[in-house]
Amino acid sequence: MVLLHGIASSAVAYEFVLPDLSENHEVIALDLLGFGKSVAPDSAQFTIDEHVDAIVTSLKRLRVRRPITLVGHSLGALVAIRLAARFPKWVSHLVLVSPPVYVPSEAMVDSVDRAQMDAYLKLYDFMRDNPYFTKTAVQALEKISPIRNLVEVTEDNWRAFSLSLEKCIESQTTITDLAQVHCPIDLIYGTLDPFLAPAGIRVVERLRGVATTRVDGVDHVIRPKLAKELVRLINNPSPATAPIRLVKK
Secondary structure, three states, X not given: OEEEOOXXXXXXXXXXXXXXXXXXXXXXXXXXXXXXXXXXXXXXXXXXXXXXXXXXXXXXXXXXXXXXXXXXXXXXXXXXXXXXXXXXXXXXXXXXXXXXXXXXXXXXXXXXXXHHHHHHHHHHHHHHHOHHHHHHHHHHHHHOOOOOOOOOOXXXXXXXXXXXXHHHHHOOOHHHHHOOOOOOEEEEEEOOOXXXXXXXXXXXXXXXXXXXXXXXXXXXXXXXXHHHHHHHHHHOOOXXXXXOOXXXX
């Protein structure tokens, strides 16, 4: 089992999950490229494929047995989707925790959905263009976080943060990637998550092979309540939804 964390975080994001998994599973919680204790090569552009390649390289070096259960939170969910699409034989069960799925606003019919999507992208542009604001905001979030060192944006990881935000979250192809995934997919998120675009989540929920679990009263952080449901899904994957039926004329 492999766990991938979100942007500006590290493997500590799974603090409330690991104790209940380690007894029955061989668990590897990785730090994404440029975050936590992972390296940040000067040549890296922190594209989603670079994140995937770094993970696959690490798993090969660790001689991980395939297939795996792959769990991704936030940015880690987008990376996990791309990995499962590129390396289908590696993944037997894909678990997506609070994925920030954004689609082009011009592709939306509803004006509210368009406005929400534009607001997210404008916020992320502002965060990348204003490092001082972003670092200060992250420091404030860290003070109220239930997990120590959960979020960190500093001079050391600013490049990894800003480029990952731009090239993996803002400029994403998540829906197209999901269409290439063949294994069962569990989607789980909190109903109070401020980083989830409702329109994007609705698209994911309607895709074949995706089973959804909504956890009331939970935000973006994997707190104990969300962790409990996540462990349940890992131990007991939801039945795969029926594939689209093709009718010959």
